[in-house]
Amino acid sequence: METEVLFRETQRFRQWWLWLILLIAFFVPVYNSVQKGKLHHFSFPQYFNFDNLIVFIVPVLAIALLLSCRLDTEITAENIRVRLFPFHLKFKTFSAKTIGLAYVREYNPLLEYGGWGLRLGLFGKGKAYNIAGNQGIQLVFKDGSKLLIGTQKPDEASAALQKGGYLKAEVY
Template identity: 45%
Template sequence: MINKPEFTESQKFSQWWLWLLLFSVMIFTIYNFAENRQYFSTFELTLSFFIPILLIALFLVIRLETKINEQGISVRFFPFQITFRYYPWRNIKKVYVRKYSPLIEYGGWGMRRGLFGIGKAYNVKGNKGLQVILSDGKKVLIGTQKFEEIGTFLLKIK
C-alpha cells in the first residue's frame, strides 16, 4: 500500500481565560441561586445548576478538525458539523497561510461569517490560519496552531 501524504490537525478551546470565565459563571450562578433559593422553584434551581455544567461539557467536546491531502481540504467544527466540509483542489483557486484578526475580521472564534464578503472562518484560538479562496470567489479561513507545518505540507503536495 502506498503511503499518501496527509496533514491533520485537531484543536480545542484551551485558553485559560475562557475556562476561568466558564467556571466563574458556573460558581457565581450556583452561589447566587443557593443564597436566594427561597425565591426559586426546584426546577429553576436544578436548571441553574445544569446549564453551566452543560455549557462546560459543550466546550470540552468542541473541536476543529482539519485534513489536507492530495484530493483537497476537509474541515469540521464538531459537534455542530457531524460530517466534514470538503473542498476539492479543483474548486480552489488559491490557498496560503496568513495571520488574521479573529475579533476584527470575524467577530471572534468559532464558526463565523465575516462582514463585507470577507468569507467564512473556522477557528478556536490564535491568529494564524489557512486562507482558502474558491474558484467562485468565496473565501474560507481555517485557523491553525501548526502554521509552519501546514505551509510546508502545502508546498510538498503542490
C-alpha cells in the same frame, strides 16, 4: 488506494480566560441560588425546582460543549477537509479542483470574524472555522468565496499546501 495525508491537526479550546469566564458563570448563579435557599429555610424537595435546576444545567451544558468542541483539519493533494465537532459530525470536504488558491496567513479573529468558533466574516472575508490563535489556512475558491481554517501549526500547514500544489494561483 487511500490518499496520503500531508497535514493533520486537531485543536481544542484551551484559552485560560475562557475557562475562567465559564467557571464564574457557573459558580456565581449556583452560589446565589444556594444562598437564596438558605434564606428560605432550605428544604430538599422545594429547593430543586425548575428554576434552580436551570441554574445548574445551563452552565454544565456550556462547559460540556466546549470540552467536546474540536477543530479537525486534513490536507491531501486531492482535497482539504475540516470539521468543527460537534457542529459538524462529518468532515466538510473541499476539492482541490474548486480551490483557486490556499495559503497560510495571519489574521485578527475579533476584527475580521468577530471571535472564535464557526464565524461569518465581515466585508467579504468569508467564513471561518477557528479555535484559537491568529494563524489560519486561507482558502480562496474559484467562485470567489473564501474560507479561513485556524491553525496552530502554520509552518507545517504551509509546507503541506505547497506539497499538495495549492499555492499556485488560478482564478480567484
